[in-house]
Amino acid sequence: MSHPAYDSLTRTWTRLHRFSHLQAMAGWDSSAMMPPKGNGARADAMAEMDALLHRTLTDAALGPLLERADDEPLDDAQRANLREMRREWRSATALPEALVQRQALAGAHCEHAWRSQRPANDWRGFLANFREVLQLVREESARRADATGLRPYDALMDCFEPGMTGAQVDRLFGDLQQWLPGLVRTVIDRQGSEPVPAPRGPFAKAAQRELSLELMALLGFDFEAGRLDESAHPFSGGVPEDVRLTTRYTEDDFLQSLMGTVHETGHARYEQNLPRDWLGQPLGQARSMGIHESQSLSFEMQLGRSRAFAGLLAPRLVARFGAQPAFEPDTLYRLLTRVERSMVRVDADELTYPAHVMLRYRIERGLIEGDIEAEDIPAQWDEGMASLLGVDTRGNYRDGCMQDVHWGAGMFGYFPCYTLGAMYAAQWFAAIRRQFVDLDQRIAQADLAPAFDWLREHIWLQGSRWSTAELVQRASGGPLDPLHFRRHLEARYLD
């Protein structure tokens, strides 16, 4: 069947995909390889490419082509692809070029200064730059709201988690709020009476790297289609055809980098297993950031910190670092599931992490909706950390409200994805356990195929074929339900 407008659109998206490939590799290189003096030229080159990508997506011809394609005879997958094209196009055209540029400048400026302001605990310095970032993101949210008919905060969240709304997040987080604080108290009390021997280092970087590579292989990472390198902040980058993971090794603590690698490997396998026939098209892309996070957390939390996986890990640690009490499988499992109230989100455990996210969600939504001003953040933060986690952050901006890069860079509406991802992951594994009742025994025997096969079929190969809600329904038989997350946590931490 003939669909010239649709075909023309797919060619545009193929071009976007190819240019984004160069951009993604340059981004990875900036963090993993680039020497310091390369920074200026790299920033210029990437800004030029950003402008080209934006210009391509906002080309005046696209609107009419999208209209005409809508009337062409398309099959269901093509129609889904067209739906995602329209979403990207609407997102790009919602903002005037001048606003995009002012945001890029203000965000880069604020983020760059933040890198030294954070260690210096310089809230006032940060605030001076952040006011403009906030003002611009409010303008962005208003324009996106106009373009989508969504509420301002929802319109921002929609960029990362299409279809999700603040109302839904309120409901989901409200559910967690009912039972999670009590669970955290119970577990911390119980663990307090059961001290665990800490691993004794140092742990040589080279051995940590070998171990990381070994685990990535165990977790099915395709080394013919990706790499592992080092960077200051671990991430998963590159393109589906060539995924670039990074990690960071510290010789006194191998567990953090190791579980970081397991986490990033989850992101990587999603990318490496997106539907190949659709690569370069929106339908071939990961569904959402929450679903992406559900893959990394499937790997890190559902698999990586399970009792069965601790049993796989223990002999490998002994082989690399020699035997010590902390490497007993049972001890290792207790180390991997240690719960502690702390200030820093990225160091938080599975049980306390949602509190960090809920606080950020509350504040960032208030900032967008005008209930909170930039200068109110520290007080809100201190109060929230005290009530949610019982932690005192007063005067400590560094490990308080300045700890994350997101807001300074102008990124609002992303934080909920972390905890949505944890809930999705629990829901996936509940479904996997229904299908494979012997899942834990199989994991203990290093047979990870049931989990991977299920994720590949239900999540990875689906790309952006369905809306997030429909994907969840089709994959797990129901809508997102925090009950699975609760059951997972209770089974792991109360049994």
Next chain:
Amino acid sequence: MSHPAYDSLTRTWTRLHRFSHLQAMAGWDSSAMMPPKGNGARADAMAEMDALLHRTLTDAALGPLLERADDEPLDDAQRANLREMRREWRSATALPEALVQRQALAGAHCEHAWRSQRPANDWRGFLANFREVLQLVREESARRADATGLRPYDALMDCFEPGMTGAQVDRLFGDLQQWLPGLVRTVIDRQGSEPVPAPRGPFAKAAQRELSLELMALLGFDFEAGRLDESAHPFSGGVPEDVRLTTRYTEDDFLQSLMGTVHETGHARYEQNLPRDWLGQPLGQARSMGIHESQSLSFEMQLGRSRAFAGLLAPRLVARFGAQPAFEPDTLYRLLTRVERSMVRVDADELTYPAHVMLRYRIERGLIEGDIEAEDIPAQWDEGMASLLGVDTRGNYRDGCMQDVHWGAGMFGYFPCYTLGAMYAAQWFAAIRRQFVDLDQRIAQADLAPAFDWLREHIWLQGSRWSTAELVQRASGGPLDPLHFRRHLEARYLD
């Protein structure tokens, strides 16, 4: 003074520079980092960028802008920049888009097949693909000749060595031909009676890498603006702001990789020291491939294989690999200046290298001018190698006419640059020695500043400010003269 057309052109070239940055990094990554399955997506992405660069350079607006800029009030440097813009524009517009695409396809196809045909000694297989490459490059040369008024072969060479002609190369190579074969005979006879102890390996790769980095530092490489990595075929890539060198280590022979690194460091320092105020503009680019080669050969041949440098190298080798007879400074110098007739250009020494280039020049010019057909190459090659070097290559295509990637990839007119570079380098050092009569003593004391200061002032910082001929005149006080090369070789090999 107002020059709107010129300003518009500089903005276009800045954009080209930024896009080329992404392309250069992707190219480096392909060779140094990329896993095998990334290849298809990378090739697509780079082809898309090639098309964009070509489209930008052939934009219909450029011709009129170049015309108008010519009538604007420009200073001398701006006028030189405009001259180079016009050269790039003319080169890009000389070929129809369809020919460029057919050449890219045929070259990539032929080169890809060559990678397995060469080890299989499969000349007939290569010939089947190469005929089309040759036919297309003949068409290219005819079109470039039309656009420039140059002869067909000269028009190809002009892409690499602007201003150079076959007539000049004939004169220069004719001069070499008068005295070089006799010199080679004399030196080989003499060295035959003086055996040199070979280095005894193995030489650990990690130690070779440390040594390479140490030499690069000694040679002034700026590690804040570049890196050293590994690849199958060493090269110097990246951008002036961030130069990416590669090398290859073999544990049984450290000298080859080490001198390869010294060679590439010469290319790198040229790039790292191009005029910063002009980066992104044609005037800020390296003058020509011959001049570029003159920098790598200044480092490798003029400096790196000198007696004084052998004295610097010797203790460093002992420190890394332990003492052995081959690491005596005098022995090391004799190893670094060993002359041998051999089949393979890239392994050839300073004295026999020009014969390899002269043969290729003779054949490729004949191929372009129609005096030689593709199927005549082996006979021409065997005859040339026999007469120029006394080497029998009959039936050995692998290390004969199939050894280089250039022709299969459609690259004609480049080979002369290697020997032009050797002659330029000798001329630079003749000039440096006139200014610093104690040059060798200073090198022996690890004081390389005289050479570097001279090169920086006379070559690196000049970028493309002058035509090649004018650059040579200004730098060395005269036109390119093979006498300097002869004197250099006689001083090194007959003293």
